[in-house]
Amino acid sequence: MLSIIIQEHNEGRERVQKMLAQAAALPMDKEVIYVTSMQYKDFYSKYGPFDFKFPITVLGNVQSCGAARNAGGQYSTGDTLLYMDSHVCFNQQNLSRLLTTLEAHPNAIVAPAVQAIDFPSCKTEGAIGHGVAFRFVDRPFEWVWIPAERQDKEFEVPFVCGCAFAMKKQLFNVLAGIGGFLGAHTGLSWEEEKSMRLSRMGYPTYSEPRAIFGHYYKGYPGHTSWDQHSTAGFYLSRVIGAYINIFDQALWNHIEQMCLKAWGDEWTKSLAFAQQNYSWLRNLMRPRTNMIDERWFLRLQ
Numbered sequence: 001m002l003s004i005i006i007q008e009h010n011e012g013r014e015r016v017q018k019m020l021a022q023a024a025a026l027p028m029d030k031e032v033i034y035v036t037s038m039q040y041k042d043f044y045s046k047y048g049p050f051d052f053k054f055p056i057t058v059l060g061n062v063q064s065c066g067a068a069r070n071a072g073g074q075y076s077t078g079d080t081l082l083y084m085d086s087h088v089c090f091n092q093q094n095l096s097r098l099l100t101t102l103e104a105h106p107n108a109i110v111a112p113a114v115q116a117i118d119f120p121s122c123k124t125e126g127a128i129g130h131g132v133a134f135r136f137v138d139r140p141f142e143w144v145w146i147p148a149e150r151q152d153k154e155f156e157v158p159f160v161c162g163c164a165f166a167m168k169k170q171l172f173n174v175l176a177g178i179g180g181f182l183g184a185h186t187g188l189s190w191e192e193e194k195s196m197r198l199s200r201m202g203y204p205t206y207s208e209p210r211a212i213f214g215h216y217y218k219g220y221p222g223h224t225s226w227d228q229h230s231t232a233g234f235y236l237s238r239v240i241g242a243y244i245n246i247f248d249q250a251l252w253n254h255i256e257q258m259c260l261k262a263w264g265d266e267w268t269k270s271l272a273f274a275q276q277n278y279s280w281l282r283n284l285m286r287p288r289t290n291m292i293d294e295r296w297f298l299r300l301q
Contacts, residue, residue: 001029001079002099003169005072007065008036008043008086009218016047018120019086024052026092031055033075034086035068064233065162065191067183073172081172085163089122089214097211101154102166109167109195109205111160113148117214124214130207131157132192135299140259141190141238144299146207154206158199158297162191163215171203179281182240185233193241196297200245200288235263239270244282246298247289254300 004023008016016034023032031054036043040060050056059075062068073081080099084090094112102110116126131146149155167175175181178197182189195205239259246252259267 001031001077002026002082003072003076003078003080004030004032004082004084005069005076006032006034006084006086007068007072008034008038010038011086013047015087015120019084019088020050020052020056022090024054026095029078031057031076031078033057033059033072035059035062035072037061037063063186064183064189064237065187066181066185066189066233066237069181069189069191070176070183073169073176073180076169076172079169080166081169082166083162083164084213085215087119087216088164089117089119090164094211094213098166098208101206101208101211102168105154105204105206106168107171107203109160109165109171109198109203110154110208111165111205112211112213113207113209114161114163114215115212116217119214119216122214126217128212129161130209131155131205132159132161133157133297133299134159134192135301136255136258137299137301140255140262148207148209151209154208154210156204157207158205159192159195160205160207161215162189164213171198174198174201174203178284179244179278182237184240184277185236187233188237189233190237190241193237193245196241196245196292196294197285199297200285200291202291235266236270236273239267240274240278242298243271243274244278244285246294247286248294251294251298251300255298 043058059071062071098112113128113130115128118125129145130148133144135142135144
């Protein structure tokens with residue numbers, strides 16, 4: 001069975017109903033798990049009623065994207081997990097291609113190519129992106145789309161966009177055993193980071209260019225900006241992720257100096273939190289220091 005785990009971002013009733021209608025069109029056994037920072041009763045009052053012939057569960061009062069991914073994965077009953085934001089356009093054809101590739105790589109994260117769209121109209125608005133890396137040249141954690149190596153086959157990438165990806169429940173259980181999705185904060189998480197940890201453990205991440213999902217990107221002119229609650233975890237989750245994953249001392253020094261210059265006290269406070277609360281996870285990763293090239297994920301050029 002397919003467990004569709006959706007992170008709600010205060011979308012509005014029309015958009016939530018659109019997500020559920022897309023799920024309803026899939027001719028497969030499925031459940032939908034909506035995870036939200038709202039209280040359970042408030043979610044139903046705002047977005048209901050739900051008249052669909054498949055199980056719909058709402059997990060309320062979950063305060064970060066990472067915590068939402070963990071809660072949905074833990075609650076899920078399917079053997080396949082599809083994670084999505086609550087403003088994604090998808091259909092049976094592209095989902096089937098994605099899941100076929102996942103079956104070929106059951107020990108991997110597999111994500112679709114992602115196209116910028118309007119939502120809920122699903123009208124195309126921008127180019128298609130594939131894998132992701134983060135660059136530290138002009139500013140910290142600059143998002144860099146990786147061009148498709150090919151269009152006829154999946155290919156390995158450092159990270160994929162957190163808006164849509166799939167994994168087996170058994171891989172989620174592995175991730176849960178090494179810290180899960182980073183969620184000890186409020187709002188936005190560095191969701192992509194989990195690929196770096198899993199890669200150290202021998203579990204890769206793939207982009208599937210033949211499966212295209214649409215995603216509504218927020219935070220630029222003409223599009224609704226993130227609210228204060230959502231953006232609260234931006235610095236903290238990235239500093240925690242860097243602390244857990246970077247053992248290349250020269251790389252660490254470069255990133256630390258850039259983040260100190262750009263973020264100031266946010267870096268200092270967040271690093272102290274990471275050292276106090278995540279040293280156990282850094283120590284868990286340490287024996288696998290040489291299992292990956294950290295500069296493939298976090299780039300200086």
